[in-house]
Amino acid sequence: MRIGEHLVVDTPVLLAPMAAVTDLPFRTVCEEFGVGFTITEFLSAHALSVGDPKTTGKLTASLGGRKFGVQIFGREESMMEDAARLAVKIGASLVDINMGCPAKRVVAGECGSALMREPAIAQTLVRAVVRAVPANVPVTVKHRAGWNQDNLNAPEFALALVEAGAKMITVHGRTRTQGFSGKSDPNIIKLVRDALPSHIPVVGNGDVISIDDYLRMRETTGCDAVMIGRGALGNPWLFARLKEVASGRPDPGPPGLEERLTVFRRHVELIETLKGGPRTLHEVRKACAWYARGLYGCNALRLRVWETPDLAGARALVEEYFAQLIERQSRLGLEPEMRDSKTESDGVFSSGDDQAA
Ligand SMILES: Cc1cc2nc3c(=O)[nH]c(=O)nc-3n(C[C@H](O)[C@H](O)[C@H](O)COP(=O)(O)O)c2cc1C
Structure with a gap:
């Protein structure tokens, strides 16, 4: 264009x-x-x-x-x-x-x-x-x-x-x-x-x-x-x-959980290096909610992150959350979720609370 x-x-x-x-x-x-x-x-x-x-x-x-x-x-x-x-x-x-x-x-x-x-x-x-x-x-x-x-x-x-x-x-x-x-x-x-x-x-x-x-x-x-x-x-x-x-090429499909966690870490790194200051924790909390949106238990995670007073704590909660999801995925043999489909709230990882996140 x-x-x-x-x-x-x-x-x-x-x-x-x-x-x-x-x-x-x-x-x-x-x-x-x-x-x-x-x-x-x-x-x-x-x-x-x-x-x-x-x-x-x-x-x-x-x-x-x-x-x-x-x-x-x-x-x-x-x-x-x-x-x-x-x-x-x-x-x-x-x-x-x-x-x-x-x-x-x-x-x-x-x-x-x-x-x-x-x-x-x-x-x-x-x-x-x-x-x-x-x-x-x-x-x-x-x-x-x-x-x-x-x-x-x-x-x-x-x-x-x-x-x-x-x-x-x-x-x-x-x-x-x-x-x-x-x-x-x-x-x-x-x-x-x-x-x-x-x-x-x-x-x-x-x-x-x-x-x-x-x-x-x-x-x-x-x-x-x-x-x-x-x-x-x-x-x-x-x-x-x-x-x-x-470009007329096939859709590579949605990301897996590990990929999602990697990009969350990248986003947080950018917030810390490019912004910094007193708003950093607020910005990181928003990112936590975004990257977990639509996934099982995302609402509970969001609430816990919001109550955590420091960055290290917020990051640790997200790491722990994704580790549990990854373990759950391999135990149940589930496919990666389809975040961007119209049925996202029915996805295999959805707990139904994604709308609130
Ligand atoms: C939180 C938020 C902030 C927005 N701020 C702006 C803005 O600064 N400038 C603007 O032109 N539109 C703004 N918009 C409107 C969006 O650019 C867009 O037109 C709207 O969200 C519809 O697109 P979407 O359905 O893809 O979100 C904002 C929307 C949201 C949700």
Whole structure:
């Protein structure tokens, strides 16, 4: 997939920006598993432009010179320009503007999905950011289906953004009022694809957690790539599997328990080395829950990890948990679980408590 004239993404699968989730350690793990492209979580243009340390700390380049994008939000042209320049300064290959966030505090500031009600302002923001970045850095937008069911304006909105200079559109097929409830609607993504010129890639987003979901999204909407958020939590293998499938090769299948434990250790190592500080234990606890999600007894593990006051204790609990699962697997002669299938909660390792994790 080509975004603008200069940016080529080999695998048409993107990691969705997710606040407090897609930090550098998580993006790195997904990149190591072959995701096509990653984007930072949304960063306030205002906070970046005034040099707020908490926000600038999240403005991180991918490791190893890998290409990455930065997502910004706001509604003041000058601040959006400043933020975009900062993104370019750290090497971003793309600047994405968030016009889909449904959160009350964001919408109250007339940012995020609120901009879907003001296409003219949205256009001025795209134009401002395009002006602020070099010609080889495409400006892209991620938005929703519309404000609510009575205002499903994604196709016209996307076209207006492209006219203002956006080089790629990502559509999450829910409305702002839906938040994360109900289902993401593939029909609206198809309508956006149909409305835009063919050289502008459209990325379909929403509820893709398996290979079948990916194939269905591509087929029913005609989208050029798929963006995956929640389905990647503790499941970066989905990217490795999709990379193969998207290239016409066979699906390598889900990971075994040892592999899952190895990647958990890698993720924790990245959290410790790249982040550190007082939030480390909190971040490691989240990783414990993600990598055990869907497995037998995951809920009990999560509760125990949350009660453990230190890192070494949390790590030891996860090691012990996986050792017991591996022993159980060999004793009962069970197959590796199918984490990413629609029947994940019926999998042989599921205790039925995976939904809570
Ligand atoms: C915890 C969380 C944080 C999110 N933060 C962002 C964000 O910073 N920027 C953004 O554009 N979307 C954000 N989203 C929305 C996701 O990018 C994505 O559109 C949504 O989760 C639907 O995709 P999925 O079903 O694959 O998760 C967030 C979603 C979640 C669950």
